[in-house]
Amino acid sequence: MRFFDISRGLRDRFHFSWMTICLVVIMTLPFILFFGLLYKSTMILGSHSLVDLLFSSSWRPMKGEFGFLPFIISSIWVTVLSMLIAGPVCLLTSIHLTQYAKNYVLRIMHPVIDILAGIPSVIFGVWGILIVVPFVGNYLGPWLGKEVSGYSILAGAVVLSIMIIPFVLNILIEIFRTIPLELTEASLSVGATKWQTIKFVMLKRALPGIISAFGLGISRAFGETIAVLMVVGNVAKMPTGTFQPGYPLPALIANNYGEMLSIPQYDSALMLAALILFVVVLVFNFASRTVIMRYEKAS
């Protein structure tokens, strides 16, 4: 009996140690990521100043000129535009699904959102090439009087917006669900209509949550690679309009990796690009998650 107890205790010890090790490994992962990327980008940061790298627009790796500005601007264009498309759609749909929709609509929409969330980004890219690019190039462009190929910032933004919709929508639905029922009931009981309650009580209460959901959507869009890369055109020039091709940061990394190994500075520059992505995404995530966490606590 006593022996049995010791072995059980040992087993418990063993599991406890293994669990602790795993937890520590996971918790240190982001720091390893950060310092790994930082270490690799020290070389380029040593020979160029950060301001030059971020605000110069000449990208000539062979001559040692690494201006990230066209890529950063492209990323911002694509991301902001996709959020402008996805944001209102998500907001309207989330209100519809949480306040008005009948049961059968929910039964259809829940699987739709789940499936959409699970579709790989390369499939979105294929879809973009099949539908969005021809639409922009053959219909939307000529209709607005522009000669365009369709491979453009706009096409990238449309594809991205569909990709981030399930992600943003799920968070919004969660936020609307955490609004206490007493709050809406109080509003209804003093004579407000349902629409007034939604507009003046729910939306007001949910506003920080909505903004942070959009923030998470932006960070998701900012780092998306393959789908955008396939439709955005990839021309390393300063984009001047939404119908122009762009070249976002993730696409830059994906397209040039492997080729750059012969030039150490090039390698280092791309690692800096990855570091920029990492930091920007973390900052957006941190800010948004902090707000959302406060909601969950309040409810």
Add this chain to the structure above:
Amino acid sequence: MKAEELLFRIFMFLSTLLIAVSLLLLIASILVKGLPAISWEMISQTPKGGYYFGKEGGILNAILGSLYLSIGATFLAFIISLPVALFINIHLVNRRKFVNAIRFFLDLLWGVPSIVYGAFGFTLMIYLGLRTSLLAGIITVTLFIIPIMVRGMDEVFKTVPKGLYESAMSLGSTKSEVAYTVFFRQCIPGIMTAILLSFGRAIGDAASVLFTTGYTDYLPTSLSQPTATLPLSIFFQLSSPIDEVKARAYASAVVLTVIVLVISIAVRYFTKRFQQHKISD
């Protein structure tokens, strides 16, 4: 006011419809383009000479490669994720603040783009002296899916009522026994859901394997060989100017979409099972 509500309700309805239609359009366009090009030959053979000029062969290398990679990564991630998720919910159950901090941290990690993992994985690979290989891909994808899997399992373990934990402890179980016999067994369907979701992420991601797994026409026979993956095979074939090859890219897209849809159906099944067996407080 009435008119405003009506207007917005119409907009709400339209945007809901838009989402549903986008998904339909997405799947329909892939099927319409891909189904005519799909054949038994395509999914049962590896590329023959001249495959990329439209000659015969198939994408078995990519299908199997993707499966090897995702199964390997999901398995590795499982070994690390399960203990962590259990640890958070059993050993740390009375330290709310710490647990919340861990969850917050994992959510942050979840948001890191896969291309960053890819770039990091590549650096790690060079540092360790590995070449583009199945192993390097598995390690990178494991890192990438761990936060997803831990959070998925964590959400499941959270639903186990405290009474179950307390009664098992009062019978003299050690904490690890409570973890692996009570919590684990109780939550198996929910754990399956978390595993499948991570597997779906692993099989569909291209940016993290682009530099780490490489690409080859042959079936991998060991962990140290480069391996083809489905997303990359779609990507590469689609950039070809030859129509037959492009058609095969669409067919490959159908294969990947079907795999993902099957996973999604399985997830729904396990979620339902989990709800049925759930013990309420």
